[in-house]
Amino acid sequence: MSMINSTAIQACGLKATPQRLLILKHIEKAGHISIEQLFDAVQREFPSISLATVYKNIDALLAAGLIREVGIVRGKHVFEIAKEDHIHFICKRCGTVTDIRPRKEILPESLTGPLPGEKEMVELNIYGICNSCKNET
Ligand SMILES: [Zn+2]
Ligand SMILES: [Zn+2]
The missing domain is CATH 1.10.10.10 (Winged helix-like DNA-binding domain superfamily/Winged helix DNA-binding domain)
Structure with missing residues (x-):
């Protein structure tokens, strides 16, 4: 859709x-x-x-x-269609970016305490080696 x-x-x-x-x-x-x-x-x-x-x-x-x-x-960026806040798993080897839906709302304040400004959106990236790259070795 x-x-x-x-x-x-x-x-x-x-x-x-x-x-x-x-x-x-x-x-x-x-x-x-x-x-x-x-x-x-x-x-x-x-x-x-x-x-x-x-x-x-x-x-x-x-x-x-x-x-x-x-x-x-x-420093490289990719673009995506705007949607609700989500988490990215980024493969350091092949660069594949996978969207991961968080189990609950992403609230950075729960990690940081009060923010020094108003939150507009949250970006959370997890870096690693994806399963298909892992299986190649
Ligand atoms: Zn990969
Ligand atoms: Zn995304």
């Missing part, structure tokens, strides 16, 4: 351009995707698109809260 359509984009105050729809489609399909992978995928269907345009659209989609950025190993 796709959450991404023109109506969802317009509801966030953005124009639903073909480029935006294509970018969102590929982010949704991949689950988590880097800017390079996204550019490759989008360019296959929309050869005239430039990397600068992809970046501009990513910025607009981030600002509108439709997608979010996940911080990954060595």
Whole structure:
């Protein structure tokens, strides 16, 4: 079931351009995707698109809260469709990012005590070696 359509984009105050729809489609399909992978995928269907345009659209989609950025190993980021707070398992070997639904609401205050500001979203990453990488050795 796709959450991404023109109506969802317009509801966030953005124009639903073909480029935006294509970018969102590929982010949704991949689950988590880097800017390079996204550019490759989008360019296959929309050869005239430039990397600068992809970046501009990513910025607009981030600002509108439709997608979010996940911080990954060595400063690399991937993008995903915004959804409820969840936990990422990130494989240090193959870079695969897996969404894990927490058993209960993620409350950072339970780890840290009172926060020095208002919480907007929580990002929690667990790094390790995924089972398929583990089985290869
Ligand atoms: Zn792996
Ligand atoms: Zn995720």
